[in-house]
Amino acid sequence: MTLKRILGAMTLLLTPTIALAHPGHGDNGLVAGISHPLGGLDHLLAMLAVGLWAAQHKGAARWALPCTFIVTLLIGGLLGFAGLELPALEGGIAASVLALGLAVALAVRPPLSLAMAATALFALFHGVAHGLELPDMTSPWGYATGFVAATAVLHAAGYALVRVLPQAAAPLVRLAGAASAATGVWLLAS
Numbered sequence: 001m002t003l004k005r006i007l008g009a010m011t012l013l014l015t016p017t018i019a020l021a022h023p024g025h026g027d028n029g030l031v032a033g034i035s036h037p038l039g040g041l042d043h044l045l046a047m048l049a050v051g052l053w054a055a056q057h058k059g060a061a062r063w064a065l066p067c068t069f070i071v072t073l074l075i076g077g078l079l080g081f082a083g084l085e086l087p088a089l090e091g092g093i094a095a096s097v098l099a100l101g102l103a104v105a106l107a108v109r110p111p112l113s114l115a116m117a118a119t120a121l122f123a124l125f126h127g128v129a130h131g132l133e134l135p136d137m138t139s140p141w142g143y144a145t146g147f148v149a150a151t152a153v154l155h156a157a158g159y160a161l162v163r164v165l166p167q168a169a170a171p172l173v174r175l176a177g178a179a180s181a182a183t184g185v186w187l188l189a190s
Helices: 003-020 030-039 041-056 061-081 089-105 112-132 140-164 167-189
Strands: none
Touching: 030 041, 030 112, 030 140, 041 061, 041 089, 041 112, 041 140, 041 167, 061 112, 061 140, 089 112, 089 167, 112 140
16 A cells, blocks of 8 residues: 555544544533543543552542542532632642652552542642633533543542552552652652
């Protein structure tokens, strides 16, 4: 196949994607909401880390940390829709990547109330950011449903990774936490 034919085929395949990337195609915001946590490295790492960290705990913390994050994320999203801006929003998000990465890397297990409070604080920053970035012509409820669903899937993926891996793989999970923490430092510095 010639280069000309390959480029022509790729153009035809990508044309619907390019067209749907613009508003006004019947998207109720769900796709945009799902895309937001998956498209930003800071959100992706923090939300995976919540799942990893929850799986490192025992008892109620295993479900309480992800549930706390999701509920507070939604509250923050609603506050963002209303126009609330938190001071140092991007710094708070970067700090969450650092702190959650360290929690995973060090397998920290503070008292449940402290772990939930930290998780809620981080989720508030992420939620407000999601809410403030509501795309034009998008339904806030569809968008919120999307970012909450994507967050839950990322939490579940992190949790499942720890629970499925053999105990011997625990150092790899901690290494992933350290990489996330290092990314948080980088985000704070940039």
